[in-house]
Amino acid sequence: MLQNIRIVLVETSHTGNMGSVARAMKTMGLTNLWLVNPLVKPDSQAIALAAGASDVIGNAHIVDTLDEALAGCSLVVGTSARSRTLPWPMLDPRECGLKSVAEAANTPVALVFGRERVGLTNEELQKCHYHVAIAANPEYSSLNLAMAVQVIAYEVRMAWLATQENGEQVEHEETPYPLVDDLERFYGHLEQTLLATGFIRENHPGQVMNNCVVCLPVRARKARN
Known part of the structure; x- marks a missing residue:
């Protein structure tokens, strides 16, 4: 471990x-x-x-x-x-x-x-x-x-x-969390989609991506825990 x-x-x-x-x-x-x-x-x-x-x-x-x-x-x-x-x-x-x-x-x-x-x-x-x-x-x-x-x-x-x-057995997740590199690819595809649809501006994508979207996996973790 x-x-x-x-x-x-x-x-x-x-x-x-x-x-x-x-x-x-x-x-x-x-x-x-x-x-x-x-x-x-x-x-x-x-x-x-x-x-x-x-x-x-x-x-x-x-x-x-x-x-x-x-x-x-x-x-x-x-x-x-x-x-x-x-x-x-x-x-x-x-x-x-x-x-x-x-x-x-x-x-x-x-x-x-x-x-x-x-x-x-x-x-x-x-x-x-x-x-x-x-x-x-x-x-x-x-x-x-x-x-x-x-x-x-x-x-x-x-x-x-x-x-x-304590002889504790750490539980293995049946649906494990995504790996960091998988999330990075997801963020890249999502950002391109949001840019293409005009949801975020090309010169200022950071606030939405960093403060909202990138935090979603952490919020999902807290909900599951």
Whole structure:
């Protein structure tokens, strides 16, 4: 189950952070690391800071785009430290862990972490079903990348351990949620149809598509849950 959970880092700029993230992952039993367009490639510093988790670095998937890292996933959760104008469903880390473990019993899950300085863009966050925020000290809420991964990874492990210790069987969905790449194709076809019928304007399709249509799968999830 845990191997179905991807830790996705977007445009990481320091190799030491890659190593520290690998260490944070492996201590919690996670090994599936994806690097999206890293500004630097893993090097000896990454291996050194991995501190015994060099296999996570060595087996990392390096891809050019976030879409590639999300392909095949049915649940995507993006981390966000800042208040956004996006009207998106929010999770706390514990809820994130529970949802991730439940979904990973059936299909891959992606937990997405942004750039060290600026996090994820609004466009990247719109690719996520949920956003997760860590309730740190408001007077000093600065978490580095590895710290954020450690918090989320811990909650994933606690949720997974609960299923093991209680002998719980995670139910498999008879009608599973659509994969991210299938939804992207659907959105593309739908946008072209809405443009052709004049429902949205070619120069301003974003508000309807992003605020209304793209949120529908998340609302459907909440209704089913």
